[in-house]
Amino acid sequence: MVRRDAPLGPLEAGDPVATGPYTLLGRLGSGSMGRVYLGRSAAGRLVAVKTIRAELARETDFRTRFAHEAAAARRVSGVYTASVVNADPDAEVPWLATAYVPAPSLELLVAEAGPLPVAAVRWLAGGCAEALESIHAAGLVHRDLKPSNVLVCADGPRVIDFGLAHARERARMTLSRVAIGTPAFMAPEQAQGSRVVTAASDVYALGATLLYAATGHGPYRGEGALELMARLATLPPDLSGLAVELETLVRGCLARDPGRRPSAGDVLASVAEYLRHGRAEPGLSGTALGLVRDYAAGPRLPVAEPGQESAAPGAEDSVPARERPPVVIGGARDGRSSASSARTFFREPRNTVASVAAIVLIGVGALLARTFWSGGGSAGTSPGAGRPPAGRPAEPPVPLGGAGDRPTGNPRIVVNQSQGDGATVFVVHGAGWRPGERIQVSLDGRGERPGPVVDRMGTFNYAVNQGHEFVAGPLPPGAHTFSADAGGAPARTTFRVVP
Secondary structure, eight states, rough: OOOOOOOOOOOOTTTSSSEEEEEEEEEEEEOOSSEEEEOOOOOOEEEEEEEOOOHHHHHHOOOOOEEEEEEEEHTOTTBOOOEEEEEEETTOOOOOEHHHHHOOOOHHHHHHHHSSHHHHHHHHHHHHHHHHHHHHHHHHHOOOOOOOOOOOOOTTEOOSHHHOHHHHHHHHHHHHOSSOOOOTTOHHHHHOOGGOOOHHHHHHHHHHHHHHHHHSSSSSSSSSSSHHHOOOOOOOSTTTOOOOOHHHHHHTTTOSGGGGGGOOEEEEEEEEHHTOOOOOOOOOHHHHHHHHHHHHTTOOOOOOOOOOOOSOOOOOOOOOGGEEEEEEEEBOOOOHHHHHHHHHHHOOOOOOOHHHHHHHHHHHHHHHHIISSSSSTTTTTOOOTTTTOTTTTOOOOOOTTGGGSSOOSOEEEEEEOOOOOOOOOEEEESSOOTOOOEEEEEETEEEEEEEEETTTTTTEETTTTTSSSSSSOOOOEEEEEEEEESSOOEEEEEEEEOO
């Protein structure tokens, strides 16, 4: 098996080179509260360092809440959690460090290796339930347990991103005005308001996470957060595909009445008999075990491409730099930040589908005009093509719909960005196609379906999975191949979805 890199982006200008006692090696990702870096202590220990957004750090009540919850999180000592090892709420940029766990998330594992067998789900349930017991014993409620917050190691799962629940809630309410939690995995009472969230809400999220592990889907599916939450409030959970051996466990956790759900200790007791004689045996498939062992080798630090400068402090994306070049959209070299802004925009009800599409296409036009036709390495273009002689201003790029888009006999496609998260709108642009053709599209070699009609300039645009035509809900993490054809050899382009 070819070893994968654990998600790690390079540091760029503007990122710190150190936080507290830790030297920062790269970016692991970002969220509503700030950025997460891979750090190394003076003794060589790897940690995940979460830094806080400047606008949040300026709020006195936020710092107070952060300090209180960071102290509580440090009291969590369960073996199935990623322990909090250090924090400084009084720093100019407040931060918190947890033990770094070199393991794939459950979300990634299921996406790449398929649903887990019954034995593995029970093994997962035992570890996660024990982790929740530790978290609840410290007086905390996780509030956002989901597959991407469960890392799968060979010796058991690790629950991450616990603690800081109220601080994280303040961040999300400040930045996006939505309730804390992930709709596909939150309890009904949590969707109604965070004040009624208790340990029983975490048990519901555990049941939803176990259902995902066993079937590849959550308890509710919808076209968007509002539809999903409406179903959550009115319909029973969807347990299709769940093995009968797991129904009692999962159904109990997903009870609508919090008082009817088992405690985390009850969940642990229900699977203890199956784990007593071999708790270290996860029961994972060969493919899943290979991925777990692959990640266990640890992250490989980003290496600059030949001819590029060494990475300077900062990259918010979570895929190694050598796997994807930076994409410039609207003058910003920050794909994850762009995706976050897009998610905030989509949440506003007043923004219609038409306005969203217009904004997407404007961004795509600016990007593709620069990268696809202006010396960007397209077929038949020499490396130096499109570059003006020294001392002369650059010629403006050929606009979309211009002469550079006319049919060439070499139909091709390009995606607007090479990576993003599950909420990213990946737009594919085609050029050189015969006007009037109906394009057939497919994702990952399956689900071929009618696509757009080529315009008279030989071009088309297609937003992948925007209508959930390939996958119900967000695209799963991993590499994806999009294909387009009109009766000849298909044209292909790839992109990556990161957790």
